[in-house]
Amino acid sequence: MTIGGSLALIIIGAILTYAVDYRFSGVDIRVVGIIFMIGGLAGLIIGIFRIAAARRRPPPPPPAIREERYYEDAPPGYREPPPPRY
Numbered sequence: 001m002t003i004g005g006s007l008a009l010i011i012i013g014a015i016l017t018y019a020v021d022y023r024f025s026g027v028d029i030r031v032v033g034i035i036f037m038i039g040g041l042a043g044l045i046i047g048i049f050r051i052a053a054a055r056r057r058p059p060p061p062p063p064a065i066r067e068e069r070y071y072e073d074a075p076p077g078y079r080e081p082p083p084p085r086y
Helices: 003-018 029-056
Strands: none
Touching (some): 003 029
16 A cells, blocks of 8 residues: 555545434444545554565665677688797
């Protein structure tokens, strides 16, 4: 759950708790709103801890790059053997 989702749950829970007067049989809208607010608050706390933990971790090292070159023919200067050493 992201921080935005958590804030949405808190807002929906507050609306259900404080602004809705509709009654269902067997369901208390205020309790449902409080449950949404508690769930949103828990998600918000977890999201903040995850962001803080990700910022404390050092970035992973870059992957090792190995460059290989393949030639079908040798370059023109390398076709003859080198001169003998005296």
